[in-house]
Amino acid sequence: MTLIVSLTVFVLASFVGFEVITKVPPTLHTPLMSGSNAISGITLVGAVLVTGAGGSSTLATVLGVIAVVFATINVVGGFLVTDRMLEMFKKHR
Amino acid sequence: MPIELSGLLYLAAAGLFIVGLKRLSSPATARSGNRLASIGMLVAVVVTLLDQGVIEYVWVAAGLVIGGAIGVLLARRVAMTGMPELVAAFNGFGGGASALVAGAAFLLGGTGGAVTALTLGLSVVIGSVTFTGSFVAFGKLSGRVSGGPVHYPGQRYADPVILAGTLGVLAWFMISGDLLEFWILLGLSLLVGVIRVLPIGGGDMPVVIAFLNSLSGVAASMAGFAIESSVLIISGALVGASGLILTNIMVKAMNRTLMDVLIGGFGGDSTGGDGSDTGDRTVRRTSADDLAIVLAYAQSVIVVPGYGLAVAQAQHALRELADLLADRDVDVKYAIHPVAGRMPGHMNVLLAEADVSYDRLYDLEDINSDFAHTDVALVVGANDVVNPSARDDATSPIYGMPILDVDRARTCVVVKRSLSPGFAGIDNPLFYKENTLMFFADAKGAIEDLVREVRTA
Numbered sequence: 001m002t003l004i005v006s007l008t009v010f011v012l013a014s015f016v017g018f019e020v021i022t023k024v025p026p027t028l029h030t031p032l033m034s035g036s037n038a039i040s041g042i043t044l045v046g047a048v049l050v051t052g053a054g055g056s057s058t059l060a061t062v063l064g065v066i067a068v069v070f071a072t073i074n075v076v077g078g079f080l081v082t083d084r085m086l087e088m089f090k091k092h093r
Numbered sequence: 094m095p096i097e098l099s100g101l102l103y104l105a106a107a108g109l110f111i112v113g114l115k116r117l118s119s120p121a122t123a124r125s126g127n128r129l130a131s132i133g134m135l136v137a138v139v140v141t142l143l144d145q146g147v148i149e150y151v152w153v154a155a156g157l158v159i160g161g162a163i164g165v166l167l168a169r170r171v172a173m174t175g176m177p178e179l180v181a182a183f184n185g186f187g188g189g190a191s192a193l194v195a196g197a198a199f200l201l202g203g204t205g206g207a208v209t210a211l212t213l214g215l216s217v218v219i220g221s222v223t224f225t226g227s228f229v230a231f232g233k234l235s236g237r238v239s240g241g242p243v244h245y246p247g248q249r250y251a252d253p254v255i256l257a258g259t260l261g262v263l264a265w266f267m268i269s270g271d272l273l274e275f276w277i278l279l280g281l282s283l284l285v286g287v288i289r290v291l292p293i294g295g296g297d298m299p300v301v302i303a304f305l306n307s308l309s310g311v312a313a314s315m316a317g318f319a320i321e322s323s324v325l326i327i328s329g330a331l332v333g334a335s336g337l338i339l340t341n342i343m344v345k346a347m348n349r350t351l352m353d354v355l356i357g358g359f360g361g362d363s364t365g366g367d368g369s370d371t372g373d374r375t376v377r378r379t380s381a382d383d384l385a386i387v388l389a390y391a392q393s394v395i396v397v398p399g400y401g402l403a404v405a406q407a408q409h410a411l412r413e414l415a416d417l418l419a420d421r422d423v424d425v426k427y428a429i430h431p432v433a434g435r436m437p438g439h440m441n442v443l444l445a446e447a448d449v450s451y452d453r454l455y456d457l458e459d460i461n462s463d464f465a466h467t468d469v470a471l472v473v474g475a476n477d478v479v480n481p482s483a484r485d486d487a488t489s490p491i492y493g494m495p496i497l498d499v500d501r502a503r504t505c506v507v508v509k510r511s512l513s514p515g516f517a518g519i520d521n522p523l524f525y526k527e528n529t530l531m532f533f534a535d536a537k538g539a540i541e542d543l544v545r546e547v548r549t550a
Contacts, residue, residue, distance in 0.1 A: 003208050040332040045322060065156045069160040081167070
């Protein structure tokens with residue numbers, strides 16, 4: 001993938017992000033933060049790739065494993081806590 | 094798995110993230126949106142595990158199990174008041190992971206050119222700053238580090254040198270692609286995160302968390318550039334945009350600029366003025382039994398909760414009071430200032446936890462015009478966000494900050510321990526207005542007394 005293609009994807013995704021997020025009401029801003037935070041844990045994909053490559057560098061594997069742990073905390077914890085919060089948002093009466 | 098298929102599945106994952114975020118536009122669909130996003134994540138991770146490049150599973154599995162267990166534990170244990178700390182910590186883990194991915198990718202394959210070196214370097218810089226910055230923020234929010242601005246001697250001169258040095262080493266790394274520069278870059282970036290967040294006062298933390306949230310996304314995007322993964326680039330960009338929007342909202346609500354906040358030194362720091370000097374102004378006090386009558390015979394009440402309410406854990410008692418009033422056909426609404434809690438939307442979560450129906454919660458723009466025809470505005474544990482100086486006094490340091498116009502209600506009741514100033518450290522003329530009644534008490538005790546009195550009113 002060339003730099004230009006990557007950059008194109010980045011810029012277009014940013015626009016989509018701005019459009020979508022602007023419509024999130026202030027009442028949901030905390031779940032938005034924790035939920036989007038879980039999405040930034042997508043770096044887990046990169047962490048699995050570098051760790052699973054089973055490369056020659058022990059140090060790379062060590063960094064990779066720590067990255068997997070960190071990113072998984074981010075993903076699992078982020079989605080769960082967001083769900084916990086959103087469950088409480090109820091309408092009654 | 095053929096590369097075309099995995100590419101399509103990554104695209105599906107990115108699509109699920111976008112649809113998931115879109116469903117956050119209403120509390121009614123938000124929970125399903127979060128689930129869709131988590132399914133997207135599951136798809137992305139499973140596809141990666143099946144990637145032909147992944148041949149070593151033991152360490153990956155170990156990392157997933159350990160990280161998953163810690164994540165579940167943190168998510169289950171946290172109290173809703175502790176949400177800002179938790180989000181700060183999660184931001185830190187995300188940023189740290191992106192920096193580590195870039196590091197490991199570099200150790201495995203070198204840079205392979207200046208462009209890749211730049212994206213690797215940026216991923217390390219942004220990820221590391223997010224990592225240490227978030228944990229300093231975590232320390233401040235959880236009270237483990239002083240909430241006030243912390244400076245080291247000579248910081249004014251040293252900081253610009255360190256920042257310039259970091260950029261210099263980044264450029265050097267782009268050209269050389271050597272291991273030594275990589276380590277220096279990593280060390281400097283970790284340092285920058287610490288020294289840039291320490292001087293920021295506790296009052297500005299909502300801005301800082303939102304900004305670090307954005308950075309954690311950008312770091313993931315940069316890692317995506319480095320390892321050529323479009324799902325990382327897309328997801329990171331979404332989060333980067335989200336964090337920026339929230340940062341902007343917070344900065345506006347606090348009447349600051351991002352630059353002011355990042356330069357630091359406000360919030361938790363007294364900026365002069367004192368609330369003890371009442372001069373010849375008089376304060377009208379009220380008591381629980383009098384106030385109960387006022388509330389019980391009102392037609393409309395708008396409650397303005399501030400963080401003092403959450404500190405006193407009075408939100409449950411408040412909901413009980415609101416229910417009692419609603420039973421008497423009083424129209425009760427809640428007005429939520431954007432900085433009512435300790436992070437964007439925090440107060441809404443705290444009230445949702447206390448079982449307040451979300452359609453009773455109103456944002457500043459939606460409710461401000463209602464105060465003028467409301468019988469009682471009940472301010473509990475809030476101060477600066479209802480200070481009319483921000484609207485009327487051009488010499489006030491908070492002039493221009495959006496406030497809730499509680500002083501325009503027929504009667505404004507302020508539940509507060511004393512006349513002491515709030516975070517901004519300035520006097521609040523609201524307390525001395527003719528239509529203001531002060532109820533000096535701890536929020537929780539006061540509301541519980543009111544509940545008792547309204548029952549018999």
